Amino acid sequence: MSYISKPYILFGGDFNPEQWDRQTLEKDLLLLKNAGVNTLTLPVFAWAKMEPEEGRYEFDWLDEILDRIEAYEMKYFLATPTCAQPAWMSKKYPEVLPVDIAGRKRTHGMRVFFCYNSPKYRERAAAIATVMAERYKFRKGLSGWHVANEYGTYCYCENCQKRFRQWLVERYGTINSLNEHWHTTFWGRQVYSFDEVMLPTELNDDYRFNPTVQLDYMRFVTDSTIECYENEARILKKARPDLPVFTNISGYIKKLNQFKMVPHMDVAGWDNYPWPTDDPGFPAMKHDIMRAANGGKSYYVMEQSPNQQNWQPYNKIKRPGEVRRIAYQGLAHGSDSSMFFQMHQSIAGQEKFHGAIIGRNGDGNTRIYREISELGEELARLEDRFVGGRTQAEVGILFDWENWWALELTSGPTKDMDYLQEVFRYYKPLYDMNVPVDMVHYQDDLSKYKVLIAPMLYMMKDHIGEKLDQFVKDGGVLLATYMTGYADENDRCVFGAYPGPLRKALGLWVEETDALRPEEENTVCIGDRTLGICGFLCDLVQLETAKAEAVYGQDFYADRPVITSNKYGRGRAWYIASRLEYKVLKQLIKGLLKSRRVEPLFESEGQVEIAVRENKKGKTYFLINHGNETASVDLGAGYYGNLLNHHTMQGEIFIAAGDVLVLMPVHN
Amino acid sequence: MSYISKPYILFGGDFNPEQWDRQTLEKDLLLLKNAGVNTLTLPVFAWAKMEPEEGRYEFDWLDEILDRIEAYEMKYFLATPTCAQPAWMSKKYPEVLPVDIAGRKRTHGMRVFFCYNSPKYRERAAAIATVMAERYKFRKGLSGWHVANEYGTYCYCENCQKRFRQWLVERYGTINSLNEHWHTTFWGRQVYSFDEVMLPTELNDDYRFNPTVQLDYMRFVTDSTIECYENEARILKKARPDLPVFTNISGYIKKLNQFKMVPHMDVAGWDNYPWPTDDPGFPAMKHDIMRAANGGKSYYVMEQSPNQQNWQPYNKIKRPGEVRRIAYQGLAHGSDSSMFFQMHQSIAGQEKFHGAIIGRNGDGNTRIYREISELGEELARLEDRFVGGRTQAEVGILFDWENWWALELTSGPTKDMDYLQEVFRYYKPLYDMNVPVDMVHYQDDLSKYKVLIAPMLYMMKDHIGEKLDQFVKDGGVLLATYMTGYADENDRCVFGAYPGPLRKALGLWVEETDALRPEEENTVCIGDRTLGICGFLCDLVQLETAKAEAVYGQDFYADRPVITSNKYGRGRAWYIASRLEYKVLKQLIKGLLKSRRVEPLFESEGQVEIAVRENKKGKTYFLINHGNETASVDLGAGYYGNLLNHHTMQGEIFIAAGDVLVLMPVHN
């Protein structure tokens, strides 16, 4: 599974030694070694230093640094520095600079600031990747190749315009087919040649008023970015087929379809920057999305902050133990690494207030250095206990990038459309109940799940409707919601009444959808009993074969169904017509789990997160108390050993506020 | 009055059959026919389909659709499709694309997205209008011509710059005259040639910091848009002089002076999209403004939504009966039509969540289809009872587009300047008292009114001051307010002290104006008695011949006048120096009405709107209960027949929550 000969947990992160003198470098490496760091990523931003003029490379300084790293017996991912081209390149070849959505040619500056379709950019990127591959491929410290950094530019230059048209030719073949798929009869948008298609920008407002074009443009950018990644990756892979090649995915993951990108990488690397205001379950879900992007295999957390960020409105320092909990959360959900940005705090620029393992004082006399060192020591002790481990989930939540794009592009019924937050509403009860969840890609095999939740599955493409129909017929329990089954992959509403392809399985259709303002709400009732409140959107459904499980309590549609279920084949399909408040939704989901005998990992009290991974060494349980109170977990009859302190435990156990347990079953 | 041989209420709306296959088309037409639809508007967005390349027209598909419509004995307005030029045209002739206020050349996309001054655009628009006119002028289903759709672009291209300078030459003759009218000595803005005048854009900030230039630019855009409309209208009119030609005015009506545009049309058509949060009286006032724009004659409501919109933040579905009330409100205020956007919900694009008579399910099994059908049946029964009917009002409210522009462009005294909402404050008490109101254009004959209200008549031009002075002298009662009599039509304060030309009639002048923050207020007092609160602006006036009717109760200007009246000639002029709270203002207006014996149509309790129209068949009263409670109306001694159910009623009657009555006097 892992490309690394002897598996262990990667611990370390971004190292930018080109900023430091030799003395600092040496001191840093000693401090990092002592902290348990085993893996570094470098030299991410050093293109200008490595190639001071076209085709002339200066690598001696890097050779020396790699020597020193290896002297400390640390490994490294070598990063191509192609996320920030040198200023001379922007000057010599303006084509490498992107044009923004307002039609403005950018000038040199910032980072991740190039046209991913520029032939010259790709030529120069391939050139330096080639030189690096040849020079370093057999170095003993080399663990793998890291391509560029956090792709994510959207470019609107003439060349991208041209390539977008070519991409459309490949996708649609004929202009008639494009017109049909784009339904250009609306607002008179027919085109008679591909050359008439314009990029969706602020100059025509199509980026927000023409969702169909915008969707294809976003697909095109994903495809172009993959090409741009492959442009380097194929060189690196060829040099050392046995080493992993990948890039790190920005924590803000909406604008590139990671489900499409990650399969081009050997492993998913992602940058995990939870917000102080996040529910602890929210980054857990993001981890599960990355695991899904990587096909269920373990992945790499490539960046986390060892302390505060600099780019949030209020950059809170991490509470004692918080870094440890964040690290174990990643490991619990499928990461084989706990990497940090950054090793030593920069002295200048945009990120000089960002946390680092080594702070401005330059020595180990800080709380953060001590916490990181303790974590390093723990991770070393865990060895390969769960490395490569996978998680078997009986419950899945359908998640799809293009659905995300389409939902939030749609004009109406409400401006408060936030797919990620909405999916999390359905993830949260499962998380709280300690039930492992797979985030499911629409092309995955659905048959392994007992219960599937499909929140706001607005876009139905590639027969996902039929697959879900079959899933229910075959005995599965499906929970679908408002905003389901509207559009095909071109955002056309071709299914007739909603929920489109799921109409039969759900046994109903949606006549109207009311949008509620944030301060408005309705109630969910069974007979005289009010279960709780609902809001956001309120579908008015017409039942066909489904039955009402609960009804609205207010407004002119009081007594119309708000929760329905439909026996269908050997399974049952549930529909919720409105956003239910947490307690009602949790009760509902609990019932669904019970109906298919899905059990939690353990029962618990308190704000404790429980997750499991399994590899050939067996199962490993992670128990993370995110709360400020002691939590309890009922381990039941089995015995478990805590890998962090070798205590054995059984039955009801208590976890101190903020503490983490890593348990293995003890077969006595 | 009406161009239609046998008058009836137009019922139907926008039909975009180019989106549908034949089977759907046929099904739609049957459903529409069954719903009582008698008039369709088409093909608004079909230019690209109708003219696939320059000068080659494809009209067969439209011929066939018109045949089918006629087969169902429905009528139609033929729309020139010129609001959305084909992509090939934008590509071939970039001049048709506008330049935006930021100086950016737009690219093809969206709709209403052309330069209204482009010679090429006008040439192609005239060409297709000519072809359509010749081809369709004698079709039996043709009810009239609908030009383009919701004009409203502001263009800043080189050609517009050139034409603006020509327009200025025509307006001012000499550069000296322009300098004088623009008072260019302020901030050293003298110009020595018309070529030095630049459009007011974001590139010089004149669009917000130079109100004088911006005002003329807005006039220029209105004039240019009229030319653009006339470019097609004259062709259509020539083809069938007996049929009405018009365009539909966007519901957001600020940026084009409709009082200037509508006289160029045979009838005012407008798109009525009330917000869920609107006071019911607010769209009533907008209807009255449109009636005024049309010179008091009946007009057409060309668009309404049969259900939710898609472009509001929270698109609420219409409550049961709400569409009916909206429809009758338009008819009550002077519309001879109740047209809807749209007949069948689009399957793609920006508006696919917008309500339609026929929803996504494609059949009549929806609440909305049923409500529309019931409305259609009612309107058919009403026949021509009030078609062409007019409303005689004894009370007028002065309303002026250029005053609107100037007030909101002005820097100071407050940022909260909202002319439309402010005028509505004065409209609302009259609306609540069931007193018909004319929105009055400054060039109208004022002598027919007993009471005139002139809210914030900041801009005084064309002797409106003298006219109002004469109105009072002749016995009229005038109510003027803060922000009155400041500027001439070039936004120059040339009148000396405010309220300028009304100083004599009002018998006072304004020494200072205090601006209050939203959370601040003052009080309105008579002796020891506090009538209520006031705020927004507080004028400090010096009385000349006027007397204080009420004074401020707070701040350093306590005891200075806040309401004054002045006997002048045979009339009386009132001034309010601050925005009065509703109850105080209503009491004041009630007194004014009483002083001239202006009577309400009827006395009522509850949230009922009452309006009247009169044609040669007599008077028709509309009673619309917008509230959630039963309302009562005292019909007095007369007998009235409800045209909707043929019941006869007299004295105090009750109207169910949400219900509508349409009454005719019964002469027994």
Added chain:
Amino acid sequence: MSYISKPYILFGGDFNPEQWDRQTLEKDLLLLKNAGVNTLTLPVFAWAKMEPEEGRYEFDWLDEILDRIEAYEMKYFLATPTCAQPAWMSKKYPEVLPVDIAGRKRTHGMRVFFCYNSPKYRERAAAIATVMAERYKFRKGLSGWHVANEYGTYCYCENCQKRFRQWLVERYGTINSLNEHWHTTFWGRQVYSFDEVMLPTELNDDYRFNPTVQLDYMRFVTDSTIECYENEARILKKARPDLPVFTNISGYIKKLNQFKMVPHMDVAGWDNYPWPTDDPGFPAMKHDIMRAANGGKSYYVMEQSPNQQNWQPYNKIKRPGEVRRIAYQGLAHGSDSSMFFQMHQSIAGQEKFHGAIIGRNGDGNTRIYREISELGEELARLEDRFVGGRTQAEVGILFDWENWWALELTSGPTKDMDYLQEVFRYYKPLYDMNVPVDMVHYQDDLSKYKVLIAPMLYMMKDHIGEKLDQFVKDGGVLLATYMTGYADENDRCVFGAYPGPLRKALGLWVEETDALRPEEENTVCIGDRTLGICGFLCDLVQLETAKAEAVYGQDFYADRPVITSNKYGRGRAWYIASRLEYKVLKQLIKGLLKSRRVEPLFESEGQVEIAVRENKKGKTYFLINHGNETASVDLGAGYYGNLLNHHTMQGEIFIAAGDVLVLMPVHN
């Protein structure tokens, strides 16, 4: 000290007579004369009128106006009209128009709207300055020269790009030096030639994401603006070396470094526009900043509003007596003038709602004219009593423009960084205690102060750290705060641990900094006693030689120091690790003052401001009651004469709400 032969208080302001006819002009001059006006500024915006085409000047109209002013025995500052070039110049020489931060070439319009580096602009500005100097230099009314108006444009044109590179060559010499000072190894920003440096704009986002470049660009703009000012000033100075040359500084003073600009002027002139919502102490601090900019010498208030502004959201009229208090506040803090914008309200344009001495009614029958006249009469009576007077302060607050820039450019730790408001938090307790304060430039002699406060002295340059260290060693009391000692003048954190150069004097270092959201807070405790709250930022410090004077009461860092002091040499250095609430801070500062026996001018009760100036005629005390209640002041044993009414007073005296006393010590 003063350039004016017989010193007196300048009273008058901006006069724009080119807007008026002769009759109005004559009436205005009489009114102004009667109001006590002695000095006018003109013709600020008349370039287009004065130079109708290139090189042809029309000055007759101005000659005549100056004649009339002199006939009334008033003086004037002649203003070069170069803040608003004529339209013909923008048309003929587009280079005079600036390019904005979005890369857009501006079109003619507005004012202060030129490229300060344009050779053509400078040529034409020098030309008209030369002609004016020659024509008017010996006019008897001439009091001095006023250059342009409120400089403040930021230009991003090609020429500025070129000149910025030259400026960098001069500053850094070699590209290696630039790379080092800019620490370009961060994010791979190395450049190999100065031609690779791009201006920081919206096109590369460097204006906000690359503080180092932005800082140098802001320095460059200041330097360029000084050149632009000198371009005219040297001509005017040469013509009449005995007369002062200066410009007026915009009330919003952030974007040009006034500490660098003012030394190029003979006197600082600034425009004082307090907001209705300002604490009365806030404009007092701004006055003190201007006094500091002028090296402690008296300066000129060139603009104030005699009544409301037009550009605030809610333009409140000045309360009775408010203009007088504003005027005396300026005089109290070091101004020798009380000048107003404007003499007569404009009839058009952006500022037509701005207050003026003569309002729209055109005569003296207004409250404002009367208040101004009374003020004029008072000022005349005060003669030269305090003209040229200086203020001796024992307490200083360090203030620095570049620190301001750098702090607010920094990304992290909090978005709520507002240097001016934060400095005011430390000014306010001193203001409230009637303790005179100098705003101190980092290059000033520090030895004259007993107590120095250095709020958020983030940027430490030119050995200010060593100077402050020495200050404490020599017996001074220093108060430093969070965000101290981070960066050098290139925003590089080169000092190791914070507070960098002050680490030894303060006896501690800062390990971490927590950012609190506005709704969050911590507490300040001594033992069991809670002194009050703190927030904004919370440093976690490690003490070295300092001792904790108070500790945090909350969060995981409870019991860690929040206030510390360190005996160092003969002085003591205090550090506050978090923003303290007012009462705690005041108590702390009171203790510091006491420790060095700094006494208030007088003890007072109520919202009274007390300031003092001293010239060769002795001390003058200003007592201004900004409150709505009577205030009391204890004058102690000495006797004082009120220069405004010649009353003599002693001991506890009472000042009516809103009143002003101007006292001189009476030696009896």
